[in-house]
Amino acid sequence: AAASVDCHPCARGQFGRSENQSSCEDCSEGMYSDEESSTVCKACGEGQIAASKKAIACVACSAGQASATTILCEQCVAGQYSSQKGAPSCEVCEEGSFSAGGQDKCSSVGPGQGVTLSAEGLRVGQSPCAAGNFSVGKRDSCTACRAGEWSTAGVASCMECSAGTNCIDSTRAPEDCPSGTFSNPAKGTLACTACSSGKVQPVEAQPTCVKCAL
Numbered sequence: 001a002a003a004s005v006d007c008h009p010c011a012r013g014q015f016g017r018s019e020n021q022s023s024c025e026d027c028s029e030g031m032y033s034d035e036e037s038s039t040v041c042k043a044c045g046e047g048q049i050a051a052s053k054k055a056i057a058c059v060a061c062s063a064g065q066a067s068a069t070t071i072l073c074e075q076c077v078a079g080q081y082s083s084q085k086g087a088p089s090c091e092v093c094e095e096g097s098f099s100a101g102g103q104d105k106c107s108s109v110g111p112g113q114g115v116t117l118s119a120e121g122l123r124v125g126q127s128p129c130a131a132g133n134f135s136v137g138k139r140d141s142c143t144a145c146r147a148g149e150w151s152t153a154g155v156a157s158c159m160e161c162s163a164g165t166n167c168i169d170s171t172r173a174p175e176d177c178p179s180g181t182f183s184n185p186a187k188g189t190l191a192c193t194a195c196s197s198g199k200v201q202p203v204e205a206q207p208t209c210v211k212c213a214l
Contacts, residue, residue: 009037013054026054030070044070047086060086063104075102079122096138098123111137111156128154131171145170148185161185163207166192176205184208 027041076090129142161167165174177192195209
């Protein structure tokens with residue numbers, strides 16, 4: 001009589017090449033089988049992995065991660081993010097936002113700050129605007145103060161120079177004009193200017209000179 005062959009179905013996480021499944025093999029990394037008696041293993045879908053052999057299911061990568069392969073989830077690098085589980089790739093932070101890496105969303109650039117760029121041009125952080133500049137926030141770049149204004153570093157707005165002050169350097173607080181001079185930044189005279197012939201100004205920090213008394 002012919003010898004009998006005992007057939008044992010391959011377990012989940014394995015597959016059998018032959019019809020009677022007399023020999024079972026483990027599914028390789030990135031593959032799985034979720035049913036007994038499988039003849040092939042299935043590939044994990046986008047954003048999912050099977051990091052070890054003999055997997056019975058794939059695992060979705062967490063938010064803040066992505067998977068370009070079916071074997072390994074990787075954190076999003078600084079300047080990128082992924083907002084949902086199972087992302088096949090990370091997205092780039094948009095204008096006025098940044099991320100430090102491994103994030104599920106980008107953070108908004110704060111007031112008085114500008115974006116810090118990586119060598120690859122990714123938005124990886126924020127840094128204070130330099131003196132003479134400002135930002136209301138949610139922008140990549142700081143904006144220079146207009147003529148007749150000044151600012152310290154890291155501010156959301158510039159300040160107007162007062163009349164009677166020297167307003168030629170937007171990076172420093174204006175100083176009072178000495179006697180014999182005047183300034184009026186609102187009318188375009190930024191520097192302390194000597195009084196013209198026939199006019200005087202005996203007082204400091206004044207917007208105009210006055211006619212000499214007859």
